[in-house]
Amino acid sequence: MxxxxxxxxxxxxxxxxxxxxxxxxxxxxxxxxxxxxxxxxxxxxxxxxxxxxxxxxxxxxxxxxxxxxxxxxxxxxxxxxxxxxxxxxxxxxxxxxxxxxxxxxxxxxxxxxxxxxxxxxxxxxxxxxxxxxxxxxxxxxxxxxxxxxxxxxxxxxxxxxxxxxxxxxxxxxxxxxxxxxxxxxxxxxxxxxxxxxxxxxxxxxxxxxxxxxxxxxxxxxxxxxxxxxxxxxxxxxxxxxxxxxxxxxxGGNAACVVDEDADLDDAIQRIIFGAYYQSGQSCISVQRILVHEKLYAEFKTRYVEKVAGLVHGDPLSEDTFIGPMISESEAERLHGWIHNAVAAGATLLCGGDRDGAMLSATVLENVPENAEVNAEEAFGPVSIISSFSDFDQALVEVNNSQFGLQAGIFTRDIYKAHKAWDELEVGGVVIGDVPSWRVDNMPYGGVKESxxxxxxxxxxxxxxxxxxxxxxxxx
Incomplete structure (x- = not known):
């Protein structure tokens, strides 16, 4: 064609x-x-x-x-x-x-x-x-x-x-x-x-x-x-x-917060989309995931299982969810960042493999704050999970970034939603969905390095x- x-x-x-x-x-x-x-x-x-x-x-x-x-x-x-x-x-x-x-x-x-x-x-x-x-x-x-x-x-x-x-x-x-x-x-x-x-x-x-x-x-x-x-x-x-x-x-290294009252089924489904659609090559791809400690263990088990089951392969196949990155050099870069994080103490929960430009969908936890895969824009199929106990502190962690494009907040508490909107240093706050969501008439852009x-x-x-x-x- x-x-x-x-x-x-x-x-x-x-x-x-x-x-x-x-x-x-x-x-x-x-x-x-x-x-x-x-x-x-x-x-x-x-x-x-x-x-x-x-x-x-x-x-x-x-x-x-x-x-x-x-x-x-x-x-x-x-x-x-x-x-x-x-x-x-x-x-x-x-x-x-x-x-x-x-x-x-x-x-x-x-x-x-x-x-x-x-x-x-x-x-x-x-x-x-x-x-x-x-x-x-x-x-x-x-x-x-x-x-x-x-x-x-x-x-x-x-x-x-x-x-x-x-x-x-x-x-x-x-x-x-x-x-x-x-x-x-x-x-x-x-x-x-x-x-x-x-x-x-x-x-x-x-x-x-x-x-x-x-x-x-x-x-x-x-x-x-x-x-x-x-x-x-x-x-x-x-x-x-x-x-x-x-x-x-x-660019960005967008964060997503899953609070204790979130619908876990819905949050996991949306975050997998937000982190891995088109192999994570989006400036608002979900990169950092903060989950309330009451939900963390269940979220981790179910999320990692679903990510590990994503279909990789030929983009022309109707079943493919993860295709190649834009070049082998980009896949090599991110593969290196993943292994640098693991060497610095991070835990590899799934993925981490590379074949040419194909990088498998990867989940990490316990990632050091200054690791490239956390502090920089990954722009590929990788996400980082961590837990929090206090919502206000989670917002501080979202802001702990050189970027500020969009953020996602899964909460049913209208007061927390407004607090996130007031306090997050980003161009857009998406309540009940991932930061990767965009419709084409809304004002879209960022602050800081974004x-x-x-x-x-x-x-x-x-x-x-x-x-x-x-x-x-x-x-």
Whole structure:
């Protein structure tokens, strides 16, 4: 179902410039297809085209932007299985997770289509002092201009969509750099966008090497940089970005608290999903699990048994729950972290084995606080369990992290739920479920090392627009 080769998209048009980027099947390691790779000269041309198109994009009426988004939804639905298959191959994503991501891609564009005709402003009363008598004000939102987007490998479709769809909704031209390991989803999206009547230059989608991508960050013709990826790369890009606003969606080592009144059956089922779906390669994957001491022994026995029974294998198999990590080097890294923790005194309860890029679902306990697998972002199929006796102290432990993306709290106590919401230093607190839960219209993002700003269509649209005030004096 994959093409023999894929172009990049320069100013809305496919360009089969070369076959320089091999895309591998992450399960077999074989080369599945090739993609054209853009150089700095092409990136410069794309930025110039985006600048040239910004006036036409700004003037495009809301209904026309909505029509384009709705057309994309229709085409995504028609190409649903092709998109899911491409995710299986290029990302190693189990087929059920892949279909889930295509569904979310459609949701994200649908939300953007709805919001594209709702962007308004406000009439203000300026007569708050005698000197303002006879003055009134109103403001509206206007597109910020050409945007630079850099998307990651773990959700090649939906995390690109969280940049592309709001840009189309507000009328911002953009240049997108998809992850080199997983460029296919973005390029299929480009193929569909090229079928629309967007102004020439409204979009470019350019796989390129990290070394050749400096213009995505440093070029002042861009009026916004939105990056999703690792903290080390993200903060470095922010330092180089100059005066433009920067949105960073970075990493995490999300915690989940299971209090004494939790439904254990429900909590175990949800936490297994949260920790191990798409092999744990999500920035809100459950990494640290804190269980009340009254439930801990039973939770540990049942949880470890279920994790050990998860099916590993070919992502194209309907039964597979754990597929390969994105690369053998990433699996090797996390495998090393697991063994470092065990050497430092942690107990390996299940898993810990590696075969190439396949890392078995792993559970650890008694992990030292400073072990990498606890303090850093694991980004793979591993979770850590520990017990607590005091809910307030459990919240302190959740906050004992350099990250702050989302947290999950299993409690039936409304007062504890509100206390968690008040005190946890995270972008989102999920009560009765795992931190890995996200729906695509909510404000999503983190604090501390987890980033700056929020995604979620309406919130991204705010970042991609500027307020413009008009004051009217009645003489």
């Amino acid at each position: 994959l093409a023999e080769a894929y172009p990049y998209y320069l100013a809305n048009k496919p360009v089969f410039a070369n076959k320089s980027l091999p895309v591998t099947n992450k399960y077999t390691g074989d080369v599945a297809t090739h993609v054209a790779l853009a150089n700095a000269e092409v990136i410069d041309q794309a930025i110039a085209a985006a600048v040239e198109s910004q006036e036409a994009m700004r003037k495009m009426p809301a209904y026309q932007r909505q029509d384009i988004l709705n057309y994309c939804i229709k085409r995504f639905q028609e190409r649903f299985e092709e998109l899911a298959y491409s995710l299986c191959i290029e990302a190693g994503k189990p087929i059920k997770d892949a279909r889930g991501e295509v569904t979310r891609l459609i949701d994200t564009f649908r939300i953007a289509a709805e919001e594209s005709v709702r962007m308004g402003g406000e009439v203000m009363n300026l007569e708050i002092t005698p000197r303002a008598k006879g003055y009134s004000g109103m403001y509206k939102r206007v597109p910020i201009g050409p945007c630079s987007f850099i998307s990651p490998f773990n959700f090649p479709l939906n995390l690109a969509a969280h940049k592309v769809a709001p840009a189309l909704a507000v009328g911002c031209p953009f240049v997108l750099k998809p992850a080199s390991r997983t460029p296919l989803g973005a390029l299929i999206m480009g193929e569909i966008l090229a079928e629309t009547d967007l102004p020439e230059g409204a979009f470019s989608i350019l796989p390129c090497s990290r070394d050749g991508a400096d213009l995505f960050t440093t070029d002042d013709r861009f009026k916004l940089l939105s990056f999703t990826g690792s903290p080390g790369v993200g903060w470095d890009l922010k330092a180089k970005a100059g005066k433009k606003p920067v949105i960073l969606e970075l 980033g700056l700003g929020r995604e979620g269509i309406r919130f991204a649209m705010e970042d991609m627009t500027e307020l413009r005030l008009m004051v009217l004096r009645t003489p």
